[in-house]
Amino acid sequence: MKSIALLLSSAGLFGASSAFAAPDVIVSIKPIHSLVASIMKGVGEPKLIVDGAVSPHTFTMKPSNAKALEGANLVFWVGHGMEAFMEKPLEALASKATVVTLEDAPGLEKLPFREGGAFEAHDHGDHHHDEGENHAGHDDDHDDHDHEGFDTHLWLDPMNAKAMAIEIEKRLVQADPANAAAYQANGAALLKQLDALDGELKATLSPVKDKPFIVFHDAYQYFEHRYDVSVAGSITVSPENMPGAERVGQIHKKVKDLGATCVFAEPQFEPKLIKVVTEGTVARSGTLDPEAATLKAGPNLYFELMRGLAKSMKDCLSKGA
Numbered sequence: 001m002k003s004i005a006l007l008l009s010s011a012g013l014f015g016a017s018s019a020f021a022a023p024d025v026i027v028s029i030k031p032i033h034s035l036v037a038s039i040m041k042g043v044g045e046p047k048l049i050v051d052g053a054v055s056p057h058t059f060t061m062k063p064s065n066a067k068a069l070e071g072a073n074l075v076f077w078v079g080h081g082m083e084a085f086m087e088k089p090l091e092a093l094a095s096k097a098t099v100v101t102l103e104d105a106p107g108l109e110k111l112p113f114r115e116g117g118a119f120e121a122h123d124h125g126d127h128h129h130d131e132g133e134n135h136a137g138h139d140d141d142h143d144d145h146d147h148e149g150f151d152t153h154l155w156l157d158p159m160n161a162k163a164m165a166i167e168i169e170k171r172l173v174q175a176d177p178a179n180a181a182a183y184q185a186n187g188a189a190l191l192k193q194l195d196a197l198d199g200e201l202k203a204t205l206s207p208v209k210d211k212p213f214i215v216f217h218d219a220y221q222y223f224e225h226r227y228d229v230s231v232a233g234s235i236t237v238s239p240e241n242m243p244g245a246e247r248v249g250q251i252h253k254k255v256k257d258l259g260a261t262c263v264f265a266e267p268q269f270e271p272k273l274i275k276v277v278t279e280g281t282v283a284r285s286g287t288l289d290p291e292a293a294t295l296k297a298g299p300n301l302y303f304e305l306m307r308g309l310a311k312s313m314k315d316c317l318s319k320g321a
């Protein structure tokens with residue numbers, strides 16, 4: 001509905017002379033922005049909300065972000081579970097925009113949160129979740145949100161990236177039919193690149209498949225599922241809640257007991273903790289950047305992100321004897 005109104009009003013406002021001008025597109029986080037930027041190549045550049053070396057888990061909106069949302073025609077985000085900070089601003093500010101919630105894209109594979117033992121409850125700033133609550137079940141008392149219950153790091157499987165790319169292309173074509181041919185050509189090229197990336201990552205990771213390792217936050221289920229790597233636990237599930245001494249002690253024990261090969265930090269979170277949990281064990285440390293905090297936004301970011309994860313895992317896990 002909204003998108004039709006948008007089309008009519010932009011046709012009326014701008015007339016035929018600027019029919020090929022790109023719509024004003026805003027994207028929440030870097031991995032998704034990268035997919036949108038690929039599909040908009042040659043037409044326009046989408047704006048990004050969570051830019052720079054920050055995590056979506058600890059992000060707060062700036063006035064410039066609010067302003068961008070006010071002017072947007074089309075907004076892409078994963079959804080409430082990933083970018084909780086955007087939920088209210090979207091309602092309050094993006095009144096003119098068509099908001100595309102990519103976690104609803106057809107064809108996505110969704111995995112339930114995992115918890116207990118090595119994995120704590122996954123939170124992402126959504127305080128409806130309490131530790132120990134069964135997210136996979138549905139007897140919770142928070143059914144005002146029906147998108148909870150699955151891990152929202154959906155982009156960490158190139159097949160999910162393909163499902164999102166198809167939805168992004170479709171929505172861009174709807175919002176801006178004048179540039180449909182460009183979106184469709186770019187979209188088709190992106191799907192091919194994602195297939196090629198998938199083959200490449202499989203080849204990179206198959207030699208280290210069985211080596212157990214520990215990650216900083218539980219972001220990697222989709223990656224693990226796709227490439228069979230052996231994540232044995234996470235230090236914290238919600239990066240906004242740093243683990244206490246007891247938790248750190250448990251992880252240290254886990255690293256030792258498992259003979260975990262590597263413990264991976266993330267660039268924006270305390271590397272000191274990694275030192276503590278690996279002390280006196282055989283585990284090496286490495287860094288993984290699942291939300292692309294260190295990467296420059298743009299069409300290539302998604303590929304750099306995924307190759308970077310595979311390379312860091314392979315380098316650390318295959319080192320030494």
Ligand SMILES: [Zn+2]
Nearest residue numbers: 057153217219
């Ligand atoms: Zn995360």
